[in-house]
Amino acid sequence: YLEVGVCEGWSADWWLANTLKCSSSRYVGIDSWVDWDRHGVTGEEVRNSASKRLEKYGDRVELISGWSMEELPKLKPESFDLIYIDGNHDLVPVLMDSVLSWRLLKVGGVLLWDDYGQRSRGRQPKKAVQGFLSALSGRYDVLFENWQMAIVKTKHATEEWG
Secondary structure: OEEEOOOOOHHHHHHHHHOOOOOOOOEEEEEOOOOEHHHOEOHHHHHHHHHHHHHHHHHHEEEEEOOHHHHHHHOOOOOEEEEEEOOOOOHHHHHHHHHHHHOOEEEEEEEEEOOOOOOEOOEOOHHHHHHHHHHOOOOEEEEEEOOOEEEEEOOOOOOOOO
C-alpha cells in the first residue's frame, strides 16, 4: 500500500489496523512534511506525530520524506496493490502524482484519490483526475466516484489499444 500525503498518519493507521492486518502487508508513505504556518506547526512536528502513531506497526511501515514528484520515480514499478493519492490538491501535482503512481500499480490494483468530488481549500483535484483518466481510457474500470474516486487498473499504458 502506497500513500501520497501522509500528514499525521491518521489514514495510514486506519488502513493498517483495518485492512492491512496481514503480517506481510506493507505500508509506504511519502510526504514533504512542510510547515503548517497557519497552525504554527513545523513539518518536523507533523512527521514526528505520524512516526509515533505508526511505530506500533514496526518494519511494515516505511515513511519517505520528500516531494512525491522526486520520490515516486525511485520506487519499483508494479510494486503496489493499492495507491492512495491525498497530497497536494492543485491540478499539476495531482496529475503528476497520478502519472507517476500508474507505473507503480500492478494490473488489478486500485488507484484511489481523496477529495475528488469536493473542493479542498479552494482547489479541486477532480479536473486533474479526469484529465489523467481521459488519457488512459480503456485501461481501467471505475470502482466508485463520489467524494473519492477509485479505479482498478486493467491494462498497462503501453499495451495495445483494443
